[in-house]
């Protein structure tokens with residue numbers, strides 16, 4: 001049997017934006033990422049909103065929160081933000097991103113069948129998921145559907161099997177998440193300009209609270225478990241070298 005620990009494990013998502021801007025105080029916004037909660041994370045925002053910067057910072061914080069975690073990184077765009085990860089065995093760029101998905105999906109299936117009795121958290125971080133899916137759809141619709149179904153299965157079944165998905169994209173259109181699986185992101189972060197159509201998809205019940213808000217780069221909203229809305233500021237990374245070392249080690 002999988003041995004599961006449901007002790008709370010806290011991940012800091014950012015800092016309360018209004019307290020920071022109003023009083024200069026950094027009040028962390030944290031969330032439980034133990035097996036008792038749904039800790040799939042969706043990060044979205046337009047180009048330049050600070051997604052990649054946030055992803056690096058979040059990745060290193062997650063490694064510290066999940067010291068026994070296993071990590072895979074799929075980097076579809078494969079540009080400079082994650083270049084330092086290129087030599088890591090669990091880093092998969094451009095056309096190889098599906099290998100990361102297949103590795104994680106196989107682990108999900110092995111845990112589901114009972115063949116794999118481990119329960120340490122397995123996390124797949126997938127940068128530019130939507131762009132990757134759109135490109136697959138253009139190449140081969142059936143193959144793209146298989147990929148989207150695997151992603152949906154991870155979103156639907158991952159929590160209890162300790163398999164987590166973190167995806168970033170500009171617009172999280174429902175088309176890339178069959179069977180309504182987008183609802184299974186327990187943590188949703190939208191950075192930068194408040195795009196009404198994106199908020200309507202992700203925060204339909206919170207439109208009044210976000211009305212009139214303006215967000216700059218590295219600022220935005222975080223919705224936790226579909227019910228707690230926060231306005232967050234990512235803040236600056238204090239020690240890039242240490243952050244990179246933590247991420248490299250996690251993918252090695």
Ligand SMILES: Nc1ncnc2c1ncn2[C@@H]1O[C@H](COP(=O)(O)OP(=O)(O)OP(=O)(O)O)[C@@H](O)[C@H]1O
Pocket residue numbers: 045046047048049050051052053054081217218234235236237
């Ligand atoms: N919180 C932050 N603090 C300081 N600089 C930031 C922050 N967020 C982003 N930046 C800087 O802003 C620029 C754009 O950020 P980033 O590349 O993360 O955006 P992006 O949303 O990933 O854009 P794209 O989708 O085009 O890759 C980068 O130079 C990055 O270093």
